Amino acid sequence: MSAERPLFPEPLGEAEHQTLLEWIRRAYGLYGSWQTLWLNGKPLGRLSPQWAAQVVKDWHGEVNENADGIALNADSWLALGDGLQHLAFEWKRLGLLHGWRDERFDVCDSDGSVLFALERAAFRPLGLLSHAVHLNGLTYQDGAWRFWIGRRSPHKAVDPDKLDNLVGGGISSGEDITAAMLRESEEEAGLTAQQLSGLTLCNRMHSLRPVARGLHNEILHIFDVILPSEVRPENLDGEVAGFELFTPAQIVAVMAEGAMMPDAQLVTLDAFRRYGLLRPEHELTRLLQEMSRPVSAA
Structure with a gap:
């Protein structure tokens, strides 16, 4: 390895910046018609017209509709969480809710305090804020940095x-x-805690975009790792078909083709920004910075 920190000789060209800028403008933002979902008095989610009607129809407890949105109430956060879990299970039984994982995510307030846990498949229909980890992996091979x-x-x-x-x-x-991050790294890429001993949180970004199942509303916790050239990632849990090394130019090409999942593309562009592949004064860089959140935040 020629350096501890990835160094790229020059930023991407103007045409590449513009292509990526147009993509991020199309992909991200709260566009369309949405209603705020209030849970025990807190604005915690966003509902499309379809899911708003479904919630009003199927919620078994107290529900109020007004100009501020749709409000669900229960005697406690535990009771409200149980009610939403039951609602989600009913939607699954009826074939309305897909991607059931039998895995729960935490629903938190604006201060990061956990209110209750809920099946992860229900987060997009309800527009609730979830959290995810992402790892940019870089290595130095054949005289150049690759991802x-x-x-x-x-x-x-x-x-x-x-x-x-x-x-x-x-x-x-x-x-x-x-x-x-350590669990996912072992399961998805066969990387050990020892190989990730220098792992640090580099950034957080707020991913907000409409999707087929509702609203993707997620904080992405972004880590980077520099792997020795002899290390080859190997998937262990069957969720990854394989790994390849890409130069930045190759990554931009597949991004332009729509071949990369949106949040992975966003996380990679954040690494591009931090390693000098994006021009600091460009609108693309400004938008990426606007989507960033303080690393010290919960």
């Missing part, structure tokens, strides 16, 4: 067969951010 890029299994419920970061996955209920 390890994974290809998602064709059997994945979300973005099957798309290109991905070296590692990415949701943070389960009660799980620490670093613990989640």
Whole structure:
């Protein structure tokens, strides 16, 4: 390895900057018609017209509709969480809710305090804020820095067969951010805690984009790792079809083709920004910085 920190000789060209800028403008933002979902008085989610009607129809407890949105109330956060879990299970039974994982994510307030846990498949329909970890993997080979890029299994419920970061996955209920990163790294890429001993949190980004199942509303906790050239990632859990090394130019090409999953593309562009591949004064860099959140935040 020629350096401890990746160094690239020059930033991407103007045409590449513009292509990526147009993509990020199309892909991200809260566009369309949405209603705020209030839970016990807190604005915690966003509902499309379809899911708003479904919630009003199927919620078994107290529900109020007004100009501020749709409000669900229960005697406690535990009771409200149980009610939403039951609602989600009913939607699954009726064939309305897909991608059931039997895995729960934490629903938190604006201060990061956990209110209750809920099946992860319900987060997009309800527009609730989830958290995920992503790992940019870099290595120095043949005189140049390259990125390890994974290809998602064709059997994945979300973005099957798309290109991905070296590692990415949701943070389960009660799980620490670093613990989640280490777990996902072992499962998805066969990387040990020793190989990731220098792992540091580089950035957080807020991913907000409409999707087929509702609203993807997620904080991406971004880590980078520099791997020795002899290390080859190897998937252990069947969720990744394989890994390849890409130069930045090759990554931009597949991004332009729409071959990379959106959040993986966003996380990779964040690494591009931090390693000098994006011009600081460009609108693309400004938008990426606007989507960033303080690393010290919960």
